[in-house]
Amino acid sequence: MAWRRYPFDSIWHEMDEMRAELDSIFRQASAGGRLLPAGGMSDRMLPALRGEFRVDVREDDDEIIVVADLPGVDKEAVALQLLNPRALEITCERTKEKEEKSEGFYLRERMSGTMSRIVALPSDVSEDGAKASFKNGVLEVTLKKTKPLKKSRIEIE
16 A cells, blocks of 8 residues: 555545546436446336336327336326426325235335426427326326427517
């Protein structure tokens, strides 16, 4: 082990390097990258641990389809709200079936409580003509795209 000549300076230098590396990681994540590699155990477990659910967003010529996995949730416990033309909020509540003692459990990952997620949409949509279905814990929402407003030139007097 090599001793550094200025231990306090080197500690601050190392902290600056770590901060710069973390800033780089978060910049990549906010630009559409991922914080964790896809497909690993952490990728599969983190949404459940954070109380989130998985969502797929698909775009067709005239509609956007959002599919959400909501296992253990009843249809009556799901609420949808279009927050703006590009954001859909999905809220649901998962309740415990019955109260049990911890007796005999080695691991318990089923959670109860309220989950909410705002899904960013790739195009503007409208509530008009929206459809939603829920079957076997899978929610499918179909939203019609709105036509973009034509740009018009405003004359200056």
